[in-house]
Amino acid sequence: MTELTWGVALVIVGTYLWKLAGLSVPQTVLEHRVTLAIAALIPVAFLSALVAVQTFADGTTLVLDARLVGVGVAAILLWLRVPFLPMLIAAAASTALVRLFF
Amino acid sequence: MDTSQRRIILDSLGLGIGVGTYGLTFGAIATASGLSVLQTCALSLFAFTGASQFAFVGVVASGGAPLTAALTATLLGARNMFYSISLAALLRVRGWRRLAAAHLVIDESTAMALGQKNPRDAKTAFMWTGVTIFVMWNLMTLLGALAGNAIGDPKLLGLDAAVAAAFLGLVWPRLTDRLAQIIAVCSVLIAVALVPISTPGVPIIIAGCGAVALGLLWKRLIEHNAGADD
Numbered sequence: 001m002t003e004l005t006w007g008v009a010l011v012i013v014g015t016y017l018w019k020l021a022g023l024s025v026p027q028t029v030l031e032h033r034v035t036l037a038i039a040a041l042i043p044v045a046f047l048s049a050l051v052a053v054q055t056f057a058d059g060t061t062l063v064l065d066a067r068l069v070g071v072g073v074a075a076i077l078l079w080l081r082v083p084f085l086p087m088l089i090a091a092a093a094s095t096a097l098v099r100l101f102f
Numbered sequence: 103m104d105t106s107q108r109r110i111i112l113d114s115l116g117l118g119i120g121v122g123t124y125g126l127t128f129g130a131i132a133t134a135s136g137l138s139v140l141q142t143c144a145l146s147l148f149a150f151t152g153a154s155q156f157a158f159v160g161v162v163a164s165g166g167a168p169l170t171a172a173l174t175a176t177l178l179g180a181r182n183m184f185y186s187i188s189l190a191a192l193l194r195v196r197g198w199r200r201l202a203a204a205h206l207v208i209d210e211s212t213a214m215a216l217g218q219k220n221p222r223d224a225k226t227a228f229m230w231t232g233v234t235i236f237v238m239w240n241l242m243t244l245l246g247a248l249a250g251n252a253i254g255d256p257k258l259l260g261l262d263a264a265v266a267a268a269f270l271g272l273v274w275p276r277l278t279d280r281l282a283q284i285i286a287v288c289s290v291l292i293a294v295a296l297v298p299i300s301t302p303g304v305p306i307i308i309a310g311c312g313a314v315a316l317g318l319l320w321k322r323l324i325e326h327n328a329g330a331d332d
Binding site: 003004005006007008011012014015016018019020021022023024036037038039040041042043044045046047048049050051052053054055056057058059060061062066067069070071073074075078083084085087088089091092093094095096097099 | 193298318
C-alpha cells in the first residue's frame with residue numbers, strides 16, 4: 001500500500017471509531033465537562049486553521065494570490081445567506097477568472 | 103403512515119439531495135489533487151464525513167504528508183462522537199443496527215434528529231436524512247472524481263479556492279458567540295505564523311490544538327471571574 005492509501009485507511013478507521021464510541025461508551029465517561037468543552041471547540045479551531053492555510057499557504061511560503069478573491073467572494077455570499085453549493089461555485093469561478101485575466 | 107412522519111421523510115429527502123450534491127465538489131477536488139478514483143470513493147463510502155474528507159484532501163494537495171493529513175481529518179471527526187452521545191438516547195440501537203447507525207452520524211442527520219419532538223420522529227429523521235445523503239454523496243463523489251481526473255490541475259477552475267470556501271462555509275454557522283470568534287482568530291494567526299517554519303499540514307494541527315487550549319483557558323478565566331463576583 002502507498003502512503004496515501006494508508007492515510008485514507010487511517011481516516012476511515014479513525015472517523016468511524018469516533019461515531020461508534022458515542023453510541024457505545026457509557027454516557028458518564030463522555031459527558032465530562034472538560035471533554036464536552038473540548039468537543040465544542042474542536043470544529044471552530046481546526047476549520048479556521050484550514051481556511052487560513054488553504055487561502056494563504058503555497059507549500060511553506062505565504063502568498064496573496066487569486067484564492068483570496070475566491071474566499072472573499074465566499075465570505076460575502078455566506079454573509080448574504082447564499083446556500084453552500086452556489087457559494088462554492090462562485091468562489092471557484094471568481095478565482096479562475098482572476099487567474100485568466102491577470 | 104401519518105402526516106408528521108410523511109413530512110419528516112420529505113424534509114429529509116430534500117435536505118439529503120441538496121447536501122449530497124456537494125459530493126461532486128469533493129470528488130473533483132480529490133482526484134484533481136492526486137487521489138485515485140478508488141481512494142476518493144473509499145473515503146466517501148467508508149469515512150462518510152464531509153469536513154474530514156475535505157481536510158484530508160486539502161492537506162495532501164498543499165503538499166502535506168498523508169499521515170499528517172489523516173491526523174487532521176481524524177481530529178476534525180471527533181465532533182461526530184459528541185453527536186453520537188446526543189443521539190444514543192434517542193435511537194437506542196444495539197448490535198449490527200448500532201454499527202450501521204454509527205456510520206450515518208454526520209452534521210445533518212444529527213441536526214434533523216435533534217430537531218424532532220419525540221424519539222420516533224427523531225429516528226425517522228435520522229435514518230432518512232442519513233441514508234439519502236449517503237446515497238447522493240457517494241454517487242456525486244464518483245461523478246466528481248471522474249470529472250476531476252479529466253480536469254487534472256486543481257488550480258484550473260479555481261478548485262483550490264473552492265476548498266478554502268468549503269472550510270469557510272463549514273465554520274461560518276459556528277461563529278455565533280464571542281468565544282468561537284476569538285478561537286477562530288487565534289487559530290488563523292497561529293496557522294499563518296507557522297506556515298513558513300514547518301512542514302505542510304503541521305500548522306493546522308498545532309493551530310487547532312493550540313486554539314482549543316486557549317479556548318479552555320479563556321472559559322476557565324471567565325468562570326473564575328464569575329465565581330469571584332459572587
